[in-house]
């Protein structure tokens with residue numbers, strides 16, 4: 001069955017987009033690169049498929065490779081959470097997982113490469129997978145750059161002191177080069193950054209973790225990652241309900257399969273079916289799932305995506321009976337390098 005992951009999910013449902021979201025790290029908990037053996041096996045099995053399905057006809061090569069399932073080609077990626085949200089020439093980074101390392105190289109092509117850059121990073125929380133990439137975020141080492149960091153939690157500066165210190169890392173905080181400026185965010189109070197309005201709302205995670213709602217000219221996108229979403233109904237969510245309401249795009253935690261969420265109660269992560277239900281109830285147009293479990297192979301993530309598709313079809317059929325009280329949702333599993341227009 002063809003999954004509900006058409007490339008259409010990448011585009012805004014409006015003619016022009018207001019924001020652009022790039023996923024630099026879609027993996028949760030720990031960086032998990034593709035190992036050489038897996039890559040070799042993929043190449044071998046794809047050559048076999050090419051010979052069998054396209055009869056080795058090189059004219060069909062592009063067509064053949066564009067139709068390969070994600071788990072047979074590039075996979076979902078192994079870098080831990082880092083997103084870039086751009087509005088025009090401004091951008092805001094969410095989290096400093098290992099995905100921020102390649103983003104740093106990209107930023108070096110602009111003012112950051114000349115020590116004239118200004119970078120804004122907001123943090124959901126400080127679990128290792130969301131800060132580990134800061135150690136290799138090159139713009140931070142270039143004198144003249146200003147790195148603004150933001151969090152609701154009061155420990156922000158302490159986290160940077162802990163990361164950049166001997167004997168764990170050779171360069172102490174004082175010798176980084178760039179100037180780091182710390183900003184404390186107020187829970188549920190909107191602030192302006194890069195021409196966007198951003199509001200922190202609390203998620204459901206073992207250590208306090210904050211989701212962010214981005215709004216610009218009537219478009220809205222929310223980042224809801226590292227959450228078990230134990231509060232689900234509007235009454236349970238209370239003051240945090242706006243995080244899930246009125247969205248063009250929601251990025252949601254799908255670390256586990258449905259069965260695993262039952263085995264891993266209180267581990268702080270959710271599953272795709274929960275995000276689908278939330279989006280159908282709230283009328284969210286598009287959902288992208290990430291924070292894939294590091295223990296999951298690309299094949300297992302693809303199987304979870306198929307499971308979510310069956311769940312979605314079931315919920316849609318049930319919704320018909322309930323006279324359209326919920327809406328259809330376009331959704332897909334995210335991957336490193338995915339770019340979404342909002």
Ligand SMILES: [Zn+2]
Nearest residue numbers: 028029129226
């Ligand atoms: Zn995480």
Ligand SMILES: [Zn+2]
Nearest residue numbers: 125127205226
């Ligand atoms: Zn976490």
